[in-house]
Amino acid sequence: MRCNRSALDAERLATGLMEQHRATEYQQHLMSCEECQAAAVQSRTLEDALRQAFGPVVVPAGAANRMLATLPPNPPALSFLRRHYRGLSTLAVAAVVAAVVTAFNPAAVSALATTVRQAISFIPGIGIRATDDAFVLAQPVTVSGNGVTLRVISVFADRNGTTLTYEAVTPSGQEPVGPQPYLVDDHGRRYFAQYSAGVSTHGTMLVFKPLAKRPGSMTLVAEVVSARVPLPLVRAGGAGLASAQPGGADATVLGITLRVDQVFRSSDAVTAHVSAYGSRGMNIAYLVIAGNDGLQPFPRPIYPASSPPQFDITLPADSSVLRVERVVIEEAGNGTAHIAIPAGTDSFSLGQQVQIGRYTFFLDRAEVMHRGGETSLRIFVHSGPARDGARLLSWRLTDFRSGAAFKLATDGSYEWFEVPTGAASQLSLTFVSPTVGIDGPWVVSLGSAP
């Protein structure tokens, strides 16, 4: 049986690109999935091998002197254009502005506004992106095969890369098991996703490197439905973009403002582009939305990087409000704990309080675990009181970055964590980056449903 977790997750974990909350969840998954364990072993082994592959370099004797001897006496002076580049650029911009002002009339203003709107546009499932020389999907494409229905929701392709959002479901509503789709260009070159940039309730987003020749012509190969799917792409700025409606509604709870910038409605989904404001809003790691399947996290996208934080949230088509139940923020701070492990017992109480930044949590008790010839300590914890409406959910351990396991309670906080101890009788722990949850709800209007 093949696991539907991407092998890219193993790569992201090994190379340190996986966000903390996803790493925690993935590590839990690894404990029960041999296939992913094998992928993680492969990635980790390669990472270790590469880190050890390079040692000190022996510079040939006298090489630096030989290099210096070849240099002319003085570096050449800059050309006139290079010397005055900034001044000339300013003059050029001023000239363009002057020309626009001189030619001021309503038609010119309208044309300029259209240009600006098309340059900063909203791509469903992807968000606000510059659309200069870019292609988007003309309409969603649905293909069925092997009892699976795959629907390509959106594509955004330009010289910097290709982003594709799709969903694949079985009749029972489950995600099918199978390899990730990939793209093929006109020349038959295959493009595999660099990473999934986020998963919403209505789709998985894949990010590919740019197609070498014609970004506007590509085929999706989806082995899960045994099909090659030509993607009908049109230049950005077409009807699809015009369908996005401006938002503007916002809600503020405990100093964090969530504002819906734009809303895109299609026949079966509504996508809201949301920005976060306020000093605490700048550090949001993810939003938590109540969905049909329980609470759904929407991580802050790693691509494109944005400030203020921006999120694209896809909801059922009849949604008229966005309801964010919780925002999760990573704060600064660190704390330490020292634990003496008594000999001859497999369970002992701790009763220690740990201060981490502005927050406290408690180490309640510990159990000594023996597994596969290794010894570890499982420490049960609970969070202290909330501060300014924020409750401590989790943190990172500095000394056991790849050797610790965590179990989340249903409210998202840590229930226990486990660290390898070997034969040690003392354990020093350093906790950093407290991650806190602030409960709302933030309820923001999406405008009227169709």
Added chain:
Amino acid sequence: MEESDLALRQAAVKGDRAAVETLFRTAYPAVYGFCLHLSRDPRAAEDLAQQTFLLAFRHLRSYRPELPMKPWLLRIAHNAGVSALRGKHPQVTLEDPQVQAMASPARSPEETAMAGEMRAQVQAALARLTPELRAVIVLRYQQELSYEEIARAIAKPITTVTSRLWEARRQLGRFLGPMANENEGGAHALQPLRP
């Protein structure tokens, strides 16, 4: 140290020969190391390093002294090296004493015995990568640059860095597949609690 470096860089841009020599001499090992791992040929590496510093010297007046010099030099070395190496095959094998030296840093005998063969295999696998892919691996793991610094060094978006590293690691994983499998259960193996 930062302030004195900045003062040196500012003096170098103004044409102060002593400042240029100090900065270039300090940066030489890093640039040479990058060139050596890229070209895998000590003589070619010295030529490439020399070409890098000559180009840097010619464009020194346009260098912005408020920025660190190493990424700027590596960017020049990368551009010069990748163009020169595109389509070429490695000039030396792993038996070359210089390459042996760079692949065998000082470690305990036990570590050396355990890791020596793996390092040799990784070096051999690196030689099979294209210059573009090899460059990002060397920048990441030999120069220990961040993704942002690599993006600056190769003058590409960070997404390109990510994709090149991913592709390079994918190819290396394929070349090194048997090695990785042999080590499963060994020192590098992933235990359930140590992903």
